[in-house]
Amino acid sequence: MQRSSFSLFLIMLCVSSSLGQSPSGVPYTKYGIYDIDRIRPEECRRRRAVLMAKMGTNSVVILRAQDYAHRSGDEDYRFRQNSNFLYFTGCNESNSTLILVPSGFVLDNGIVVKEILFLTPKIKDWRGENLGTEGAREILGFGFEGTQSVALSNDRLKDILVSILSNTRILYYTPSLVETLVDPVSNISFISWRESMKNLQEKYPNLEVKGENTIIGEMRTVKSSAEIGLLQKAVDATIAGHIEAMKSCEPGMFEYQLQAVVEYCFTQAGAEYIGFRSIIGSGPNTQLFHYDANRRKMLSGELVVMDIGAEYHGYSADITRTIPVNGKFTSAQREIYELVLHAQQAAIDTIFPGTMMVDVEKTAMKVIAEGLTRLGIAKDSDDVKKYYPHRISHFIGLDVHDGSPIGKLIPGMVMTVEPGIYIPEGSDCPQKYWNIGIRIEDDVVITDEGRSVLSAFAPQSAADIETLMKKKGIGNQRVGKE
16 A cells, blocks of 8 residues: 555656646646647657658658548537547647658748648637647647747648649658548549549649558557557556446446446546447347447346457557356356467467567467367367457557558567457357357557566456456446336
8 A cells, every 4th residue: 555655646746747838848738738648749750750761752741630520410520630640740630731841841931841730820719729830839849949840820831732742753641531432312433532642643743642651650560668658548448447347247237338337437547539439249249340339238148248448648459358247157158268368378478579460360270279179169170260250469559450561570569469259149069159259358569578468457367257247336326227
């Protein structure tokens, strides 16, 4: 207890010394920003420098912020920033553009810049106060002396863009448009990205346009210590959701009520978003990998798969646990659960720098194949694929499915390990295994020595889950409970 109190004291001491201050000493609250644990401007600046060093001669990168998406009537969906734009700027506003010109661009005042951030002019409306060019300098670091960067108002974008692209050979850019637009009534269908590229080529005939991820994907794959720290906070919030859901789960609950428990814990821990739609699938819904309707009543004797992830400052966790609705695994459920857990641990044990992702998957597949054959569920390799049909891993970061062009594991990568077995009703195996769907997923960071499981504190063994489910959680006091 004394150790925890001392740790809390140190944390509060650090926070109190810098609470509400930006790197330049300007109060965050002046711009409606209250979090002090975001990626620092210096790290974003280093990322931009690395990106420009990777670019070819006479090339330019243009990154666009996310636009608000219309939901219904006069209501938009909640805003979430474009991941690449956030990665290189730290800016969380729409209607913004970043242009990187490694060879430099001369402004009308004679100053040469390599980084130009365009933003909406400073206004204060019902939602609060935006950054404007002043805030971009004070909070994001654009425009400090020696940085060769500048923040400008959006009304300068059009003219400057024409000047830059008219003298550029290679443009790295992905249009911020939906890929395909279709109206079945008027029978209009076109690929918006292709139309955008066509227009650029007509306007700038000497310009070669390439997708931005061709040079960005590899950078985002390897996380800095600051990024791993934010991922750990997302993981911790997700673990809290799992623990409270395990304590709250009971027969007669609806899946959405368990979802409410989970997402309450996310918000309580400071996560701004869910990293993806929460998957709470019970009974036959355990067979659906991306089921997210979450409307079914959960019954005693069934399992429920909870595939969930909190998003903290843009970084998303992804952790799955499978639990018995009534708090007690049947013997058949436990057999399959132990097999999946064994496969996951074997796969995690193979993770070292230099390991190929495919070899991690092969390890899990071998354990599952042997187990399903031993239990009389699978007869051959084709049978195994019926019950284990998905990949075991993907990278996580600013997107829950972070892409990567790198095949080998290297320190700083953060990946999931998520084997699963799904046996639908009517399968050609003993009936006691029907409708058993089990997935176990954890988040793992590759280290210099091997690996570290970020989600290691999430209850995992069947015994630990059953013990925890004997306790009561916040979901047991739900509104409208009979």
